[in-house]
Amino acid sequence: MSDDIYKEIILDHYRNPRNKGKLTDPDISAQDNNPVCGDRISIDITLKDNVVSDIKFDGEGCAISQSSASILTDMLMDKTVDELSKFTKDELLEELGTPSLGPARIKCALLSLKVLKIGTYQYLGTELPEDPEN
Amino acid sequence: MSDDIYKEIILDHYRNPRNKGKLTDPDISAQDNNPVCGDRISIDITLKDNVVSDIKFDGEGCAISQSSASILTDMLMDKTVDELSKFTKDELLEELGTPSLGPARIKCALLSLKVLKIGTYQYLGTELPEDPEN
Amino acid sequence: MSISNFQDIKKDFPIFSRKINGKNIIYLDSAATTQKPNEVINSISDYYKNYNSNIHRGIYSISIEATELYENARNTLAKFINANSSRELVFTRNATEAINLVANTWIPSNLKEGDSIILTEMEHHSNLVPWQIIAKKLKLNLKFIKIQTDGSLILDNLEELFKENAKFLSLTHVSNVLGTINPIKDIISKAHNHGITTLVDAAQSVPHMSVDVQTIDSDFFVFSGHKMLGPSGIGVLHTKKKILENMEPFLYGGDMISNVSLNDAQWNEIPWKFEAGTPNIVGAIGLGKAVDYLNNLGMSNVHKHEQELYSYAVEKFSDLKEFKIFGLENKNSTGCVMSFSYSDFHPHDIASILDGESIAVRAGHHCAQPLMEKLGVPATTRASFYVYNDESDIDKLFDGLQKVRSVLT
Amino acid sequence: MSISNFQDIKKDFPIFSRKINGKNIIYLDSAATTQKPNEVINSISDYYKNYNSNIHRGIYSISIEATELYENARNTLAKFINANSSRELVFTRNATEAINLVANTWIPSNLKEGDSIILTEMEHHSNLVPWQIIAKKLKLNLKFIKIQTDGSLILDNLEELFKENAKFLSLTHVSNVLGTINPIKDIISKAHNHGITTLVDAAQSVPHMSVDVQTIDSDFFVFSGHKMLGPSGIGVLHTKKKILENMEPFLYGGDMISNVSLNDAQWNEIPWKFEAGTPNIVGAIGLGKAVDYLNNLGMSNVHKHEQELYSYAVEKFSDLKEFKIFGLENKNSTGCVMSFSYSDFHPHDIASILDGESIAVRAGHHCAQPLMEKLGVPATTRASFYVYNDESDIDKLFDGLQKVRSVLT
Numbered sequence A, B: 001m002s003d004d005i006y007k008e009i010i011l012d013h014y015r016n017p018r019n020k021g022k023l024t025d026p027d028i029s030a031q032d033n034n035p036v037c038g039d040r041i042s043i044d045i046t047l048k049d050n051v052v053s054d055i056k057f058d059g060e061g062c063a064i065s066q067s068s069a070s071i072l073t074d075m076l077m078d079k080t081v082d083e084l085s086k087f088t089k090d091e092l093l094e095e096l097g098t099p100s101l102g103p104a105r106i107k108c109a110l111l112s113l114k115v116l117k118i119g120t121y122q123y124l125g126t127e128l129p130e131d132p133e134n
Numbered sequence C, D: 001m002s003i004s005n006f007q008d009i010k011k012d013f014p015i016f017s018r019k020i021n022g023k024n025i026i027y028l029d030s031a032a033t034t035q036k037p038n039e040v041i042n043s044i045s046d047y048y049k050n051y052n053s054n055i056h057r058g059i060y061s062i063s064i065e066a067t068e069l070y071e072n073a074r075n076t077l078a079k080f081i082n083a084n085s086s087r088e089l090v091f092t093r094n095a096t097e098a099i100n101l102v103a104n105t106w107i108p109s110n111l112k113e114g115d116s117i118i119l120t121e122m123e124h125h126s127n128l129v130p131w132q133i134i135a136k137k138l139k140l141n142l143k144f145i146k147i148q149t150d151g152s153l154i155l156d157n158l159e160e161l162f163k164e165n166a167k168f169l170s171l172t173h174v175s176n177v178l179g180t181i182n183p184i185k186d187i188i189s190k191a192h193n194h195g196i197t198t199l200v201d202a203a204q205s206v207p208h209m210s211v212d213v214q215t216i217d218s219d220f221f222v223f224s225g226h227k228m229l230g231p232s233g234i235g236v237l238h239t240k241k242k243i244l245e246n247m248e249p250f251l252y253g254g255d256m257i258s259n260v261s262l263n264d265a266q267w268n269e270i271p272w273k274f275e276a277g278t279p280n281i282v283g284a285i286g287l288g289k290a291v292d293y294l295n296n297l298g299m300s301n302v303h304k305h306e307q308e309l310y311s312y313a314v315e316k317f318s319d320l321k322e323f324k325i326f327g328l329e330n331k332n333s334t335g336c337v338m339s340f341s342y343s344d345f346h347p348h349d350i351a352s353i354l355d356g357e358s359i360a361v362r363a364g365h366h367c368a369q370p371l372m373e374k375l376g377v378p379a380t381t382r383a384s385f386y387v388y389n390d391e392s393d394i395d396k397l398f399d400g401l402q403k404v405r406s407v408l409t
């Protein structure tokens, strides 16, 4: 609920996003937007032997949603599909360094995770849980 | 808003209503009810040379509505039709001795006047005003 | 817990310090609306003084706090009626709006010409007129569960009524005229056996007894905040999640949408999909506080308190000449309502003369004209009790009725 | 009257005594909802402490007093907008419900397949989505008066739009995103020439300038109490008497009926015919007090105050690099709203960082997604002003925006 949420790591990724762009022929690909604020994130993943070999995100929106996507994609390199599907929001929020984002901004921070879950469940052919990012 | 409204004249007419009943072949005849409380009043009037020669009321309901009908009919004997149509609520309320009945009960007190107005306007063939009892 | 244990609580309700013509108010009209404890009144001021802001969309602190207060109130209400999830609760203006919401949304998508809606003869106008209207519009039939003069429903021919094209049943949990508690769990279970969807008008039950919507198994369940110590202008519609999710919205506008273009819109999730425009935020928060207050008393104590008051009244009035309590024979009653006739005195005169003694009772048809016809009277006088009433209120009513006789005879 | 003359009034609003992290709240979100003065908050407590009871039907003193307070509030509101009669005013929950009421009652009885409803591209979702829905249901067409990027309506082709099957026009008086004042008197008069019935969404005008529904000559006119110092959960629908009298009711239940049998019902007179169930009594009374407060300030002073604040802001921000006010070119604006973009900083980040300075602004589409598309942005940051704002609030906003830049670059 204050500028405390703009930690150094968030500002760093906001200013210099990693893994930004698209992949051609990704194995996993999904996108979603937050209708309230218009933030938009897409994630493309290429797998090799069921392990993330390349990952990119694209999108636009606030510093929180964009840096969180950048940070998340950084964290997913070399993970297995199973690990992707089990990745928790706590892992992401801890890395962001802002465990108490508050209800208004947490959706921004978790948008990329939601997109990851949508893509992974689609890839696995299993049904998406009600609140996939939680 | 208290028992102060039960003046002696009201109680007298409530206990011994005057002019109660029906007329055969009245010149003016009307009835109405107060949907909120179910009070019901009818008034019959016979005219001779445009003057009230006989008048009766009938109905059921609270002490206020019934005694007011009794008092009103007493006041109308020998009046001309023109006088009936111009009869004011103030005249009636003054006679009732309760000028400040309060909004909840005033409709009971004025029901008979409303019925009189309905009947008189009908007889005259003129349009009833929006709030005939006022 | 004896009646006396609740006696001190009049102090919690500031209106009882007001004097009219030097007399304290003897308030016996809680079935119309209840008085409010300091906790509720203060929660309203507190909201306006510290948190007031628009909810759901704000990024700043007070808006986040206000949203939390509003949604916590929903949680409190959900627990109070033991809902499966707070997302099954929609805030409305009152019970009436909640019933209209169902009549306008669920009914047209699920019933068709020739289908029947079942009601009872003891319904409040709010649980009668909306069904008359939608029945006319869609060419549905209305059928009525009849009542006996003791105020209980005639239930032997339910199977008969529930056969054929019966698709929807709406009935009151507790009668606002007689206090009768209907065996809704049984009736609903039978209705469900026939595939009939059900609505319970709980406007007079939720304030007076503990209820459990999961046990009752109602599909829709409605009540009003102002009848249970809560503020003006807030009510609740509880609906089973599966049903609510599949319903079309009722009102359209801000907050209930997720996405809008010039010619199209998508809806927000439940329950917000049903809350268009800026809601009565403070109403919801105050109602949450009212529930806290009731929980503190304990709903079974509330029920017991009213039953004891009612018994005390019945005993006290048993000697009064020409005094008749409607539905007295019926033992299955909340005890929160006592409708009576007194000699041939008109209820309006009784109420007016009692008002002179600063006693507030209701006179009229209590928005239940069809039931009045059944009782064979145009109107009754109704004294209704709540947590803050005590024996002395009933004693005052008794004295007041003596006064009525002396004035009118 | 200069800006400074209003400065002392922050004291009337208790929320400005609250501190968050040691800082006073700089509230710049009044277009979403306004803060409440002590007079309004106290009138609510006072009602619950002294008069609380159900209205219209009670014979006892507090019910009569409560009814008077409620109906006096209606009179106060009627005078405030210069209605011909207080019986033309229906209390609703909010502007949104008022619009839905018209869409659900007047439209189906008066429009038929192929007819058109005219809107504008700057409508709030509440004045857009209800028309989308009824248009789909009745196979009506929606047509839009377009806007230019300065926020003004393009009015040269009105005659074109109003021809053919145009039957209804609904438009906002003042834009909640840009503050633009639309020339509604002119537009309505042209619409009436074509026999088109009109609704004005006055949610953002009534709080900020003096309005006169007889001069405007609108057929329907709606606004919300919470945006004009009033309580939660109360709004107003004003309708010309002739129209209101001929309209079918919207919601059905207690209080709106005059007579009920099991299968039929007759309606009460206007406006009560449109107020089903126990209304938000305290909401209406509190709104009456809010109007008293505004009348005391004088609506032309309120308008002037906001214009002066806006000018001050425009001047102050003119030097700020990469700062853009939307609709600035438009001179016909209330001055109560300043929507802006700032560099490529996202509105949510701006609002979050400002919140750290205890400054409340709104970020988002402001329930006006179609307008956002027109402006070519997904969202804006919006600062909105009201009677209690002063230059120092704008100075703080300026400092806050410096902070935003330093955090984000």
Ligand SMILES: Cc1ncc(COP(=O)(O)O)c(C=O)c1O
Residues within 6 Å of the ligand: C254, C276, C277, C278, D031, D032, D094, D095, D096, D097, D124, D126, D127, D172, D174, D175, D176, D201, D203, D204, D224, D367
């Ligand atoms: C122009 C306009 N119309 C309608 C509304 C809806 O008001 P409410 O949410 O009080 O119904 C708003 C409020 O945001 C508004 O600004």
Ligand SMILES: Cc1ncc(COP(=O)(O)O)c(C=O)c1O
Residues within 6 Å of the ligand: C031, C032, C094, C095, C096, C097, C124, C126, C127, C172, C174, C175, C176, C201, C203, C204, C224, C367, D254, D276, D277, D278
């Ligand atoms: C049984 C019953 N149902 C419905 C209602 C309507 O409640 P409200 O006016 O709060 O909508 C009442 C209130 O009188 C009631 O007693």
